[in-house]
Amino acid sequence: MARAIAGWAVLENRPLLTGVETVLIRRLQRWESIPRYQRLAMLWAFGAIALGLVTWACFALGLNFSTASFAFLIVIIALSLLDSFVSSVVFSVIAVGCLNYFFVAPLFTLGVEQGQDLLALAAFVAASFVITSLIRRVRELGDIHREQARLINLTQAAYLAEAQKLSLGGSFGWNATTGEIFWSDESYRIFGYDPGVKPSLALIAQRVHPGDGDKFRPIVERGAVANGAVDFEFRLLMPDGAVKQVHLVARPLSGAPGQFVGALMDITARQQADQELRESEYRYRNIFRAMAASFWELDFKDAGSMLRELRAAGVKDYAAHFAAHPGTVREMMRATHVIDVNDQTVALFGRGDKAELLRSLDAFWPEASNHIYAASVIAAVTGKPSYAAECKLRTIDGREFDALFTACFAPETVAEGKLLIGVIDVSERVRAQEMLRRVQTEFAHAARVSMLGELTASIAHEVNQPLAAIATNASAGLRWLDRAEPNMEEVRALTTRIAADARRAGDIIARVRNMAARRAPERAQLSLNGVIDEATTFLLHELQAQDVTLTLTLAPDLPPVAADRTQLQQVVVNLAVNAVQAMAHGGARARKLSIRSARDGDMLIVVIEDNGPGIAADHLDRLFESFFTTKDNGMGMGLPICRSIIETHGGRIEARNRDEGGAAFIFTLPPAT
Amino acid sequence: MSPIEGLCEAHPGAGNAPKAEGVAQEPLISIIDDDDSLRTALVGLVRSLGYRASAFGSATEFLAAGEPSASDCIVTDIHMPGLSGIELKQRLTQEGCAVPVIMITARMEPGLEERAVASGAACFLRKPFEVSALVACVEKALKRQP
The missing domain is CATH 3.30.565.10 (Histidine kinase-like ATPase, C-terminal domain)
Structure with missing residues (x-):
């Protein structure tokens, strides 16, 4: 019958059951939890008694056929709610027999004198069958709904578990009063315990890094006492010596004093990545600022637009195009803007003022080195990671010198339209090589x-x-x-x-x-x-x-x-x-x-x-x-x-x-x- | 018979061989030099002097042609592929061939002149030589002819 009630809710397209339905379902679920053979015996005994009582009461009260058949119909509905279709059919047949025997002339026989009585009995049988069939359908709908709900619960649990694995985040519940702790599977994995182990503060304490013990305990104690929300990071020292960085957030469970619900996040990898990023940034900054080489950061967006226009105009062989149109190379240089330089660049190219170097690149590029700029652009558009060549470059004063020019085409910076180039003054080396050649x-x-x-x-x-x-x-x-x-x-x-x-x-x-x-x-x-x-x-x-x-x-x-x-x-x-x-x-x-x-x-x-x-x-x-x-x-x-x-x-x-x-x-x- | 056997045997018209009576023939000067241009020049010079000339690129070629018995004078380079001028003279002397040999060379190596003279060279000249000196050598050599 619980299934039938749930089935009604489904038929009415209601996701939730009413309070009465819920109570009914709970009680009937208790009935349905009785073993089947025992439940069947009880049902048949109850059915026989109910049909006997209704027959006796209707006969004693002298009720006519129509009233008595209505009473029988109620009994059959009640019985069919309690069990299977077959039982309901059997009870319907018995009810028809009782009606015929006690309420249809000639009384106390199973014969029927008048055709309208026969029709009334047939109508009773049909009504009882329709009702039991409907109840059976409703029960089946209830079954389907329950199975769907079960599957949905299972799926949601599976989704949650997988999502927790992906996010390296687990959930937990903690009853600070009783000390009872619940861990999700991912929480077990984060703490490095087998899921069969019962979680406890002692187990947590075993894993907390000694350096974070003092930090961890007061926060937990404060959370337990003040029932306040907690949000902190701490380290776990795993048995193999590995250190995990964990981010924990928890808050009191509403309506449940002393109980907390929270989430754990393994942020070791993220923190390592952050650390590496910081170190990389630090190294890059150090290299850019402090190395004894000239570094430039260039804005290549406008020059990149020119390249795209060339491609849209059908230019495929950039090398041939640049060779045939040297003016294009100069235009691209003018469209390449210096946005940052290091101190070494100021010393090498400038007169002590960094600001005067933040201009178009062509100021530093003699005509004789056009081909090097063109070659570096071609290297960039053909997917080369870097380019290096020796060429003449020009200081802000117009002095030309021999330089080793290198350009780095990191995809991240290229996507932003930025290029990093380095310049090393190789004048002395070139002079020495020239001297060596002469010797x-x-x-x-x-x-x-x-x-x-x-x-x-x-x-x-x-x-x-x-x-x-x-x-x-x-x-x-x-x-x-x-x-x-x-x-x-x-x-x-x-x-x-x-x-x-x-x-x-x-x-x-x-x-x-x-x-x-x-x-x-x-x-x-x-x-x-x-x-x-x-x-x-x-x-x-x-x-x-x-x-x-x-x-x-x-x-x-x-x-x-x-x-x-x-x-x-x-x-x-x-x-x-x-x-x-x-x-x-x-x-x-x-x-x-x-x-x-x-x-x-x-x-x-x-x-x-x-x-x-x-x-x-x-x-x-x-x-x-x-x-x-x-x-x-x-x-x-x-x-x-x-x-x-x-x-x-x-x-x-x-x-x-x-x-x-x-x-x-x-x-x-x-x-x- | 080997080509170098019987080098100075009598040969009609030969310089140091008995001349055919009543036949007046100009002396024959044999020129041996591996340098084409100088060999041609020497032939021209000999002819301008009124003598007959025969020319050979090497001493071996000269011997193979049987020329020693016909020559009245030999003008030869010293350094040549195969037999050198000095070796040629030594060979002629061994064979009893007294034809005068004038040796010329472009080399400066010390002791070369002494070796040439010791081998019996009538004259020793270094290139580039004074042509008059060569002419004098040739005429002197021819006068010594019997």
Whole structure:
């Protein structure tokens, strides 16, 4: 019947039951809690008695059929409220029998004389069945409602539990008078206890961090005494030594003195994140303010808008666009505003007044460095995390200096249209590098002159040949002219040869002069094989004088190298002369010098090999050290300069002994891009 | 027979070989130098002097051509691939070939002149030489011919 009452409430679309309904439901629930077989026996006994009493009372009172049937109908409704449909049907059938026997003529029989009595009995049966069916439907609705309510309760509890897990927050109840404590599952997890344990203040005290014990206890005591709301943070020291930071809020439960309800929040992670954020902010501020580097914070919003406009206009290749429209780059610079700088920036770029630096970026950017700004913008829009390059920058006074420019494109700041850039003054380093380059150039020149000194005999021989030819041809020409009949044909032929020999002598002198010239290196796209060929012209007579056979194995179709011709020739000549000299000290073996060029992966490689005595094992690692020499009159600068030249050209050089005897010097160079 | 065997055997028209009677032939000067331009120049000079000239890029080539028996005078470079000028002279002397050899060189190495003279060189000249000195050497060498 409780189900039926709840079912009525559902039918009326009422979420809550009235007070009477609630009382009824409670009592009927007590009835329904009796075991079924016992309840059924009681019901049948009660039903039999009720039907008997109604029959006797109606008969004794002499009530007619209609009144008696109404009384029976009430009894059947009451009985059907107490149990199942089947019982109600059985009671209806018994009631019809009683009505027929005691109230329908002929009395005391189950026969029916008049058709209208039969109709009345049928109407009673139908009415009782309809009523019991309705009651059954209402009971079913009550069942459904209760199941739904149960499921909703379960779901809400599950939602609450999950929500508490997600928020790392638990709930608790505390009866300060009885000491009874309730914890939600998440509260158990926060305190690190098994859900089967009965919560108590003692358990809490075990977990409270010793440093917060004094802080925790008075607040709890104050809460218990004054019944005031509490809101505080404290630490828990877990058995594994971990420390949890917990935020607790609680307030008295209204209408229940001495009882509190509250929430616990594990804020360890949040507090760590806050701490890290504070430290990060602190570090950032320290870096920004105190580091000995110039830092700038830029507002890039307007320049960003210009970029978006370009993209909307169909520009896809920013690099090509910037190259074709350098004015756009300057406009973007003007639209990039300096919003903050550190003290180092004021010292480096300004005149002591920070405010005068807070202007458009273009004031500090020479035209010559436009491409660096453009490249940094492209790096930012293509998702690069940072960009760095060396370029010229300009102080507020207009002085230009060499700077290492770095830009950081952190997504958080980029989203706000802000950029952080750093500038380091590298003028001293650039000057030092320039000085080093000059010294290296000077050394290379000195080494070339020294090398030419060693080749004096070969060079003299080279020059003497055409000079001797010229003198001879001239003398012969004079003789043909001095004849009684000058032979002009002979004279013409001789003069042509004189001119050719003079050119040859001039070429030789030009080669020597180039080699001896003191000038800054100039890179050009060169054929590596061509450089080797030219270098060997310095060597031919030296090789001949030393009885050295030269083999050139030059790979065809090598890509060009970007190099200084004279310096590369110097390397080849130096290595070849070393090889010839080594072989001269190496005994009577047939001397062979081999120069090979080839591709080696992405690089070009040149191998200069001899079949001399090789390199002593303890000299191998020191060959390229400055002032290390194995020659009596050597300076020890030839190989270090070769290494310097090759490395300046982006290659590497090494020496090793050949398995078959002799030494091999190998250097690599990158092909020109 | 090896090309260098019988270097100075009689050869019709040869300089130091008996000349064919009644046939007046200009002396033959053999030029040996690995430098093309100087070799050509020396040939031109010899021809301007009114002599015949033959030219070779190396001593080996000269010997292979059987020229020693025909030459009246040899003008040779000292440093050449293969046989040097001094080695050529030594070889000729060993073979009993008395043809005068004038040696020229562009090299400055010490002791070279002494070695050349010791080998029996008629003249030793350094490049670039005075042409008149070379002409004098050639004419002197030819006068010594029997």
